[in-house]
Amino acid sequence: xxxxxxxxxxxxxxxxxxxxxxxxxxxxxxxxxxxxxxxxxxxxxxxxxxxxxxxxxxxxxxxxxxxxxxxxxxxxxxxxxxxxxxxxxxxxxxxxxxxxxxxxxxxxxxxxxxxxxxxxxxxxxxxxxxxxxxxxxxxxxxxxxxxxxxxxxxxxxxxxxxxxxxxxxxxxxxxxxxxxxxxxxxxxxxxxxxxxxxxxxxxxxxxxxxxxxxxxxxxxxxxxxxxxxxxxxxxxxxxxxxxxxxxxxxxxxxxxxxxxxxxxxxxxxxxxxxxxxxxxxxxxxxxxxxxxxxxxxxxxxxxxxxxxxxxxxxxxxx
Numbered sequence: 001x002x003x004x005x006x007x008x009x010x011x012x013x014x015x016x017x018x019x020x021x022x023x024x025x026x027x028x029x030x031x032x033x034x035x036x037x038x039x040x041x042x043x044x045x046x047x048x049x050x051x052x053x054x055x056x057x058x059x060x061x062x063x064x065x066x067x068x069x070x071x072x073x074x075x076x077x078x079x080x081x082x083x084x085x086x087x088x089x090x091x092x093x094x095x096x097x098x099x100x101x102x103x104x105x106x107x108x109x110x111x112x113x114x115x116x117x118x119x120x121x122x123x124x125x126x127x128x129x130x131x132x133x134x135x136x137x138x139x140x141x142x143x144x145x146x147x148x149x150x151x152x153x154x155x156x157x158x159x160x161x162x163x164x165x166x167x168x169x170x171x172x173x174x175x176x177x178x179x180x181x182x183x184x185x186x187x188x189x190x191x192x193x194x195x196x197x198x199x200x201x202x203x204x205x206x207x208x209x210x211x212x213x214x215x216x217x218x219x220x221x222x223x224x225x226x227x228x229x230x231x232x233x234x235x236x237x238x239x240x241x242x243x244x245x246x247x248x249x250x251x252x253x254x255x256x257x258x259x260x261x262x263x264x265x266x267x268x269x270x271x272x273x274x275x276x277x278x279x280x281x282x283x284x285x286x287x288x289x290x291x292x293x294x295x296x297x298x299x300x301x302x303x304x305x306x307x308x309x310x311x312x313x314x315x316x317x318x
Contacts (some may be wrong), residue, residue, distance in 0.1 A: 003228070003252070008157045012171075014046070015100050015305040019277055020143075020271070020275055020277055020278075021229065022275070022277070023275060023276065024274055026115065027052060027053040027054050028053050029055070029077075029104065030054055030055060030056065030107035030108075030110045030155075030157075030304060031054075031055045031056075031057060031097070031100065031101045031104075031106050031107055032049055032054045032055065032057065032106075032107055032110065032191050032273055033093075033106060033108070033109045033110070033144075033148060034046050034049075034057070034058050034059060034109075034110040034112055034257035035059040035082060035084055035109075035111055035112050035113035035144055036059065036084075036112040036114060037046045037058035037059055037060045037069060037074075037079070037112075038060045038062055038064075038065030038109070039065070039161055039184070039212060039264060040211035040212055040262065040314070041112055041141065041162065041206075041209075041211065041262060041269065042110070042112040042113065042114075043065070043069065043074070044262055044263065044266045045110065045112070045266050045269050045270065046058040046073065046077065046274070046308060047073055048070055048088045048146070048266055048270055049270065049273065050073040050074055050077045051074075052155075052270070052274065053079075053105075053150070054078030055076055055077075055204075055272070055276075056073070056076070056078070056119070057075045057077075057080065057093075057097060057100070058077060058078065058079045058080070058178070059079075059080055059081075059082030059084075059093060059113070060079055060080070060081065061081070061083060061113075062083065062202040063081070063101055065079075066079040066080070066081065067088045074313075077165065077292055079266060079290060080093050080096060080160065081314050082113075082221075083134040083146055083304070084113045084140030084141075084143065084251060085139070085140055086135050090140075090143045090144055090147050090273060091147060093147075094144075094147035094148050095101065097148060097151065099150075101151055101155075103154070104154075104155060105151045105152065105153070105154030105155030105156075105157065106148050106151035106152050106154075106155055106157060107152075107155050107158065107273075108126060108152070108157050108158040108160060108272075108273045109144060109145060109152060109158075109159055110149050110160040110161070110162070110269060110272075110273065111140075111141040111144055111145060111159070111160065111161045111162060111183075112142075112162045112269075113136060113140060114162065114179075114213065115133060115136050115137065115138045115212075115213070116212070116213040116214070116218075116219070117133075117218060117219065117222035118132075118133070118174060118175075118222050118225075118226055119124075119172055119173070119174040119175075119176050119219070119222065119223075120173060120174050120222075120223060120226045121173040121174075122173040122174065123234065124173075124174075124175075124226045124227070124234070125173075125174055125175070125226070129174070129175060130174075130175040130178065132175075133137060133174075133175040133176065133179055134175055134178070134179050134182070136179075136194055137175075137176070137179030137180065137182075137183065138178075138182040138183060138186070139178040141161060141183055142186055143185065144147070144158055144230050145161075145186075148257070152164070152216045153197050153199055155193070155198070156199060157200075158199065158201070158202060158272060158273060159187075159190060159194070159199065159200075159201045159203070160181075160202045160203075160204065160269060160272045160273060161183055161186070161187045161203050161205070161225070162204045163180050163181040163183040163184050163187065163203050163204065163205050164176075164206060165181075165206065165207050165283070165285075165287075165288045165292035166180050166206060166292075166294060167180030167181050167183055167184040167205060168205065168292065168293060168296040169292055169295055169296040169303065171307050172179060183203075183260060184203065184308070187201060187264070188202045191280070197284025200278060202272040202281070202282070203281045204265065204268055204269060204272065204279050204280065204281075204282045204284070205281070205282065205283045205284075205288060205291075205293070206265045206283075206284050206285055206288060207283070207287035207288030207291075207292060208254070208257045208258040208259060208285065208287055209259045209260075209262055209265060209282065209285065210258045210260045210286075211262065211264070214254055214255075214258045215233055215290050216251050216255050218249055219254065220247055220250050220251065223246055223250065224243070224247070225257075227243050237314070238315075239314060239315030240315075241315050242312055242315070243302065244312065245312045246312055249312065257287055259284070259285055259286070259287075264284040264285060265284045265285075267284075268282035268284045269282075269307075275284070303305070
C-alpha cells in the first residue's frame with residue numbers, strides 16, 4: 001500500500017512538472033510592472049525578467065535604486081519613482097503605464113513592495129505604527145492593483161501578490177502579520193472576482209529569506225527604539241532581561257533560519273508571470289513548506305503551545 005501511494009505521489013509531481021513547463025509567447029510585447037525594485041526580490045525579479053525578454057516597468061522608492069537598476073539592465077527596462085503609500089505617486093505611475101502599454105494592456109503586476117518594521121509585542125505599539133505599515137504592505141498592494149486593473153483585464157493578464165507565511169500563521173505581534181493576512185484576503189477575493197475576465201491572481205508566500213525584511217541590523221535597531229520609548233511600567237512588566245533576549249533571538253534564530261538563496265522566490269515569481277499554467281499559490285523556502293504552512297493547519301491549541309514554548313519568558317511584575 002505504501003509503495004502504491006508513493007508511486008501515485010511521484011506520478012502526480014511528474015505530471016505537474018510537465019504541465020507547468022510551457023511559457024507564454026511574445027515576451028518582448030508583454031509589460032510587467034513590479035513594485036519595490038530597489039533591492040531584494042523585486043530587484044532580482046526585474047533583472048531576471050528583463051533578461052527573459054519581458055518589458056519591465058520597475059517601481060523604485062529611491063533615485064539610487066533606479067540608477068543602479070538601469071545600469072544593470074537592458075534599454076527595454078523602464079524605471080520610475082514609486083511610493084506605494086502615496087495615492088498621487090501610484091496614480092502618476094498608472095497613467096504613465098497606460099500611455100506606454102496602449103491597447104495591448106498590462107500583462108502583469110507584481111506587488112512586491114513591503115516593510116517589516118516596526119515589529120514587536122502588540123502593547124509596545126501605537127495605532128500610528130499599524131497605519132504606517134498597513135499603508136505600504138496592504139493598502140499599497142490594493143492601491144497599485146486597482147490603479148492598473150483595467151489594463152490587466154484588457155490583456156487577460158496576471159496579478160501576483162507577495163504575501164508571506166506570516167499571512168497564514170502569526171508567531172509575532174505587530175502590524176506585519178496583520179498586513180499579510182490582509183494581502184491573503186485581498187488576493188483570494190480578487191482571484192474569484194477576476195476569474196471570469198480571464199485574469200489570473202497568484203500569491204507568493206515566502207518563508208524566511210535574507211532581505212531587508214529579515215535584516216538583523218534593521219530589526220535590532222527598531223526593537224531598541226520601540227523599547228526605549230516604552231513607559232517604565234511596561235518595561236517593568238516585561239522585565240530587564242526581555243530586551244537582550246529579544247535582540248539575541250533576532251541575531252541568532254532569525255539570522256540562522258533565513259535562506260540566502262533569493263532566487264528560490266524569484267523563480268516562483270517568474271513562473272507566476274511567465275507560465276501558461278501558473279499555480280494559485282507558491283510557498284518558497286523549506287521552512288515555509290515543512291514548518292510554517294503545516295503549522296497553519298493545526299488546531300490553535302497546538303500552535304499556541306509550540307509558539308509559546310519558544311517565546312521569550314516574561315520576568316517582570318504584572
